[in-house]
Amino acid sequence: MKIVAYSYSDPLFEQPPERIIWGWEVDQVYHDLGGRQELEQLLKDCDLEPPEYLLIRRLEELGDSVLEVSNRLQKLESYQINIIAIESDFNPSVAQINRSDLMQLLIEIQNHQRSRRIRQGHAKNRIKALPPPGKAPYGYRRGKDRYILDRSVSPIVKEFFDRFLIYGSLRGAVRYLEKRYGKKISVTTGRRWLTNPVYRGDLEYQNGEIISNTHSPIISRDEAAQVDRLLRRNQRLxxxxxxxxxxxxxxxxxxxxxxxxxxxxxxxxxxxxxxxxxxxxxxxxxxxxxxxxxxxxxxxxxxxxxxxxxxxxxxxxxxxxxxxxxxxxxxxxxxxxxxxxxxxxxxxxxxxxxxxxxxxxxxxxxxxxxxxxxxxxxxxxxxxxxxxxxxxxxxxxxxxxxxxxxxxxxxxxxxxxxxxxxxxxxxxxxxxx
Known part of the structure; x- marks a missing residue:
């Protein structure tokens, strides 16, 4: 009995899967990293000696569109291969799925691929050090390819940091903003300002990775280090x-x-x-x-x-x-x-x-x-x-x-x-x- 596995991952935002995820004694693993060369090789190998089982994580990994997935599923099933999607609810042959389940399967594949395209777009922006989607943090506005200082309100943020650096008090800095500028923020928002890499000239993305020196900072590196040290110190109190x-x-x-x-x-x-x-x-x-x-x-x-x-x-x-x-x-x-x-x-x-x-x-x-x-x-x-x-x-x-x-x-x-x-x-x- 010959068992093979196939997986696809995008190097922009995914890590290749570990071999142990298959849970079977797999004879050969085909893995594509950004392209579909290994999938084409799998199909060529099936012409010579088709395996009895093909393990994949999800059906949508077989193509970049519903049509591609459907065509490749049909071609693989023409070799009488048992396809098992270990992370999907749909493992039987497409020909054996009733109409309602088939529609649900197609909708699931379409949703996964739409999500993947969105993640790919975000990953490409991240690699080019473009700001993440959403509203710019207070003190900045969106430029063409980076955050730009908002000269009308960035001095307020700077004075908030200066006040915290002088007295080491987050609540005191929050009260000072309200008294001096009428700017009301919560203590939680103030803490987010103090730890936000954006105000240090860096970008932080959803995966937790930080890229430094992407735009003009509001505080210097030395001031940022002092802020971090004061926050760690205050946690003990x-x-x-x-x-x-x-x-x-x-x-x-x-x-x-x-x-x-x-x-x-x-x-x-x-x-x-x-x-x-x-x-x-x-x-x-x-x-x-x-x-x-x-x-x-x-x-x-x-x-x-x-x-x-x-x-x-x-x-x-x-x-x-x-x-x-x-x-x-x-x-x-x-x-x-x-x-x-x-x-x-x-x-x-x-x-x-x-x-x-x-x-x-x-x-x-x-x-x-x-x-x-x-x-x-x-x-x-x-x-x-x-x-x-x-x-x-x-x-x-x-x-x-x-x-x-x-x-x-x-x-x-x-x-x-x-x-x-x-x-x-x-x-x-x-x-x-």
Missing amino acids: PPRTASAPRSLAGLVTCGDCQSSMTISRVTAYRKNQEYLYLRPTNCSRNPKCKALSYQTVLELTIERICQDLPVSVSELNLPDLGCVKRGIFEQINQKQEILLQIPNLLTTGILDAETADLRTYKLRTEMAQLQGKLAQLPPVNLKETAQAVCIPQFWLDLSESERRFYFREFIHQIQIIRDGDNWDLKVLFIFEF
Whole structure:
């Protein structure tokens, strides 16, 4: 018993199937990649020695139109071959299908082929680095072959990013847009803006691949890397504390009851003076852990940072960031050199236009991945930075919002350690986790 299999895939948007998908002991596999040469060879081989079974994934892979599929099905069945479509509900011979099922089969084939043509069109646009279908993101408008900055609203987007970079608060940046420009967006929309590759001059397609430097960006690469770092940092914090007015918000926990500590504000009767306290939000002890003066905890936190940060950083075995960055830059430059050679290969006929476009697309996506790795590296030398911020006056001269920003750059958690009525605190730094 001879069993053969046939499959067709478009290299623009599909990967060739694995041999194991057939689930049978297949004697030979015919696979077409963009053309129909292997299908023609299958038909020629059937003239000499037809197999007993032909496995295909779907019937529409036998042609680019319903007529082509029908003609090839009839020709294959003339060899008395049992055709099995492993991903279709229609496996019997076309001659044996009743009229209603045949109409349903033709409609199914037609729908699949229409979907394939749409995907092919999108894939061709993707390879040519054209914008995906749909409305242009806020701040841009559609040009002939790329996004173009909308000068009337792109400054609003830029100021949104600038506000987030200064204060590290997504909700604060959203509120600022509404107050300054009357532009109302949700926090979810703001987060999408921050992570959207379009604002960095890149295009992201439905398959998740990114092509870099396709149009004018609104933020620079350095700013984009800083945005990503702030978003990762804020994920570690409780909700809303990234935009809280106090610098210790979301960082302090009680070491005894393991409860997070919130900031309470108390005012004196008929006086403008206010007092701030840190108290456990969900203390399980009896009697409950006492509240602590916010100012006292803040001053002791600054003292601990100045004492412990340089020591902790000096004990770290940090990689040479310069060496890592140079390695990534070398890989990017190598791919850039290959990219520059493609026009000559096209002119000399070594590559055809379709292959050249596909190779260019793959190189640009690989370069975008390397740039992503580069953006994830720390922007500064941690040991040098630790020495610069270990001066108490540096922290005392900052406003609460500025201090909140820098605390989150270094601090993972502040633990209150109690001993009866006495207490102390321990600062746990981010790089220790």
